[in-house]
Amino acid sequence: MFFCVQVYKDPSKGELPLLPEEHVQDSAKDVTYICPFIGPVRGSLSVTNYRLFFRCTDREPVFGLDLPLGVLSRVEKIGAATSRGDVSYGLACKDMRNLRFVHKEPEDSLKKSVFEVLMKFAFPVSNNMSLFAFEYKQVFPENGWKVYDPLAEYKRQGLPNESWRISKVNDHYELCDSYPAALVVPVTITDEELRRVSSFRAKGRIPVLSWIHPESQAAVVRASQPMVGQNGRRCKEDEKLLQAIMDANAQSHKMFIFDARPSVNAAANKMKGGGYESEDAYQNAELVFLDIHNIHVMRESLRKLKEVVYPNIEDSHWLSNLESTHWLEHIKLILAGALRIADKVESGKTSVVVHCSDGWDRTPQLTSLALIMLDSHYRTIRGFQILLEKEWLSFGHRFQQRVGHGDKNHTDADRSPIFLQFIDCVWQMTRQFPAAFEFNEYFLITILDHLYSCLFGTFLCNSEQQRLKEEVPKHTVSLWSFVNSQLEEFVNPLYVGYPSHVLFPTVGIRHLQLWVTYYIRWNPRMRPQEPVHQRYKELLAKRAELQKRVEELQREAANRTASSSSERAGSPTRSITPVQTFV
């Protein structure tokens, strides 16, 4: 297919695959890659404005590395040159691997080493250059920037309705620069009142609706922390807003406020002017702390996990080492929090407000996971794209800051694997409900790979406002253009839908697994021994074929009964039953 981007073309085969507008910047022969699994490999290395490409031809099978420069978090020279003039370079990657190369220092000291060129193109932002996404000009049959239309999504949820309206108060991002332009708020609250509320919520991130239950009208509302401070400041408009949110749901006279943080941290935030809703001020609301730790704890946990899984695994203490990273424990707490939210909305028919400190890290983790549990639409491929566009991108998860696109400052304390954790949680759910998700594991891995690749514009910038200002949709390609133009790669053959099912995953540690096929995929011994990707495609083809056959037969049967309808009354004219893959 002409539009198929060969981003992950097998590097062992053929020549350097170049994308439109991709150009080789430098190459070097006689570079040694110190592979932790098979030992030193000599070959040639090329650096383009998009990727690093290493290829070794004098071994069987041919060995190659092909990675987007976006995954690099650090490039550094290790030690001084040896007597033979060899210099060692270490490359730390965002996708759970480290690479090491040895290269002869050029004798001509004026010539730059290929690694100096690499450093320049790996961190374009630090070097005042633009990211490759702004140069890449591939055309796809579908335009992924059109996937998400906020008004259409709210309409799907039945909004606006008699209790909720779509406010234009943030049309020019004046109320809150990290929120989207379209906000859903209770009809009883005026825009003027919303402005007052914005001064009381951290970064102006006021409580607005994320999702509404189609039957009970219980709502999932997201916000940032109230600026209560040490003196217990109150805001009557904020109190009125929360009361209005509760009143919009006739089924319940109570509401729950889920504060994602551990209560100690929430209390400590009062010192910095923040805090949480007091019982006095919000009398019908019950406050629950979900004990999820902050971005720094999560970053540290992933660092430990990388230590445990890369490059070598200590077999005899694998489980206890894994336990000591606390990674699965954090995953558990996030899933458990989302489960409580979904349960309150579904079973308790109660509206909920979710916030953490700023409402752009733990909050989207919780709301988007709860939404996946509650609404089967978000478990389809397009629905999931909408969910990401809405809960993460439009509501200002700070992707630029958390990932550090093109930025060489690898120790930046604002970096954190928040989005990775969310995708991990989704993966855990796909394990527990193998037939409930339209997408497969490869879809999730593809999203994570392009979170770092900087090939597409989707995960660039920190907010909707910034993306508009930089004209990201105009100058870059959306990841969804790429994905939706080859959907068959990403479809789960076991998918059967369950349109009205709410998923309540089990969140005990004993039900969670380490996502080996993501975190340990670089270790050849941990790779799936037998890829099922091809088999999935075969099953999909088989299903389509059988589905067609069923329809044919049914048409035939219908024709037959029509022609001989007088003979038998109870002939088989049942409605079309879809062929369901058996789980």
Add this chain to the structure above:
Amino acid sequence: MAFCLLYKPVLQFCEIVVNEANFVRKCIGAESCQDDLWGKLVCTNFKVSFIAHNSLPRQCTHRLLGEHDIPLACVEQVVTVNDVKGKQKILGSNQKLKFNPTELILYCKDFRIIRFRFDEAGPESAKKVCLAIAHYSHPADPQLLFGFEYVGKAYNKIYMRVNGVDPGGGLQTPLFDCSSDWDREIKRTGASEWRVCTINQGYFISPSLPEFFVVPVSLADQDLKQYACCFYSQRIPLWCWNHSSGSALVRMSNISDPQQQRKVEQRISSAITKSHPLRSDVFKSDLDKNLPNIQDIQAALLKLRQICVIDSFEESEEKWLSSLESSRWMEYVRTFLRHAVEVVYMLESRHVSVILLEKEDRDLSCVISCLVQLMCDPHCRSLHSFQGLIQKEWVMAGHRFLDRCNHLKRNDKEESPVFLLFLDCVWQLWNQYPAAFEFTEVYLTVLGDSMWVPVFSTFLFNCPRQRAEHSRDFASSKSIHLGQDQALCFPPVWDWSQQFSLKDQTLFNNPLYVGKIATCVQNGTVKTFTHRRSKVSC
């Protein structure tokens, strides 16, 4: 609702009610009793049954057991409690109970723990039903196991005949109880230098070997008879399987006579070498030295059970992974898989025949020889061939299912979940090769559970001879006319229609299975399974 109809236990046609108590409460939740069920607790000669008073008739999918039924063979321990007097007693058979129980706790072999409360039940009937359960779950003799009653009655009822107690006749699973099954296996694997040996017909040579097995062509019956006495329990080395390279996999017990050891070993080895097309050497793999013993395996399972169901949830949740590690169960699973990989390497890459050496050749060899064949031979990964494999390497080779399952609860030292460990190893392989096996996780689970339904020939006996003897004795004591049959025809577990409808059996089929044409799991390079799996098994 048809209340009175439901209120009776569903009995198999030869099942009788031994004792029962009414107004019993079955505890469902651990903390509160709001979900508890009220009903009748019944002990039959087959199962402990609980008939809830107001439960709606649920379409039960299992043909022998209802939703609340526990086969007596699945009961591990019967504990009675009187919480007023603070007394507790573990009950065995024929015991007395000096207090009226307020609670009965059944610890089951399949990790279930089931509690019944007798607050509203008559104290005498409560006591009686507890004693009955304790007594009937400790049968004094194998012939008291329900399978005998079940099969014995079949000879008087047309029902069973129609329903198909047909020991393999209609089944596609080879049982390896006749020489033709072995012939086919020899032909299939191209083991032309091996032959079926019939010297053990009537079990005159070895008590624990099958009547038919396979030996090198170069060994004459006369030699074998002579060597037999040197081996532990007269177990002449058994051929398991041939690799396409001609390397053979053979299992053998220790030679008990030290003076003969060298000579006999040499003869056996040279005969195996002669049967190899390349005349390759023989590699001896000492399983006792390299693998955990049956007591280790049992201890690991007990620890696993402790953390899975006995320790409080919060406590075990916090330290789940490290507790799992310290149970050593996973480590043992890994050890077995790794050892099998080493054997595969010898067969496949070094082209040598391998002898699996184990003192009795009845436990660890079963696991390793099956795993080796599963790894090398795609044929074994279809459902029927997998069943044939278990038939060949476990049932016919004389794995002591009766003792290892401890069906008679007589000797705890002999109890060991070797078969369960094997199933776990298969499950791990299944996870690494999701499209290589015809069967599913459901199938493996159901197969494991079937060990505790004491109806199937597969899991009731220590060896084929024991099965023959017991069924002959039972038939004569009950004046059953066997007719043409040599022994009672117990259904093998492979007759899945005994337990499940055809529709339910479709859950055994793996949709990802690509068929036998799939590449060999090893595929030229030996893949090591030495890396830890992320999944836990329980």
